[in-house]
Amino acid sequence: MNVLLDNSQYFVNGFLNTIKLFLISGVLCLILGTILAMMRVSPVPIFRAFGTAYVTIVRNTPLTLVFFFFAFAFPLLDIVGELREYYFFAAVTALTFYTSAFVCEVVRAGINTVPLGQIEASRALGLTFGQALSSVVLPQATRSVVPPMVSTMVALLKNTTIAAGFSVAEAGAIRDILSERGYSAMIGLLWVALFFIILVIPMTLLQRSLEKRWSVAR
């Protein structure tokens, strides 16, 4: 308990940063991932090729490597100027870049569960591809996508800890701070694990309620 109370400021700061990282990159990768999935099923060959290439190249590249690139190599290219919070942006970019490949595949899997007849029917009604996708296919796809999407988001939440090695002081840095201050890193890590579980529980609950709300009799 002392380990937690004596260092409460590091825990609070750390987890606030973790949540910030998670929320920002979570929203961004949902958007980017969905766009990529739409590209992958679109009738335009160039879009399809781009989506496929992105997923092939990015999916499961070691995340540390992605972080390395954005934190160390990217600034050398001198594309962006001096940024005050550069490392935070680098972390968000790396997480978004990495996770959107997974989101894309999850969404695409969802799209594939929608029977082909649906898109044929909407085309017969005169909807454009975009309209058909956004008002017919995606709403139906969302339903089957919820469980794997929540898994992807949980993975994202836990992946944020890698940012600790790249100058973003989030939950992953707590262990280093504790052991440097002479507290037991083991107990500190147990607390960190407990807080991560607490963060994951609402996501699981959200998944359950969404599944219930969108469930249909088949």
Add this chain to the structure above:
Amino acid sequence: MRVRTLAVGLLVGGLALTGCGKSGSPGDAGSPPPQQDVATDVKVDGSPTFDRIKGRGKVIIGVKEDQPGLGFKDPTTGKYSGFDIEIANLVAAKLGFKPEQIEYKAVASAGREAAIANGNVDYYVGTYTINDKRKEQIAFAGPYFTAGQDLLVRKDNTDITGPETLKGKKVCSVTGSTPIQKVRNDKLTDQIVELQTYSQCVTQLDQKQIDAVTTDDAILKGYAAQEKDKFKVVGKTFSKEPYGIGLPKTDKAFKDKVTSILQTALDDGTWQKTYDNTLGKSGSPATKPTLDKS
């Protein structure tokens, strides 16, 4: 068949890539360190640690591997070198173990207490600052060296002359480390960069992404000595960091033995010779520490 060729090609390519992952000049080998005479028939009564080492037939020492001049592993030869390594070897020799009976284990700062407490290493020598909080988990023998927080800057830098000139500068150190917490708490600058290792900080310094690296002067001197024409140490220490050998907490007999080995080395000039052969190469003289015998 084609698939197999492709797979093999990928594997080989991957190996080649990982092989050249870490660049940087191999540490200065210099003259070979003095060979320690290996003591014979050493007995440490009532020491479970010593019995464990004896039973195993080799001693496992926890060290650092990324600090030139102190504890450094040459990426090409896999050989360890540095002041801390020499101290570790000295202790091993006086405990009666030959060089080939020594196994080094690189343990990063955050894992040190756990490694000692769990018995993964028999003792730890690696820029390990003695403090009371740590003494609750492990024991220390020493100090065998006294370092202090300092700043490493690029050679051409003239506006950083000490801690009070850091305002608005980008300062780098290892995540959560004491030096960077000091910088933060004393509000020396608000531009703090925390990375995984010192070598990453030094690379960033070289690439002008940051302005200074801060940590113990002993560590910084090692980097400065490695690339003399690129970096310099400011040379104004603003803290005291006594380095000790980390030992299992409950083993008093072992601690006394290690302390007496250090005392002998300080008295008979071995310590001085060791220093001159490693850290002393950076040109700065050392003051002998006084051992804490409690």
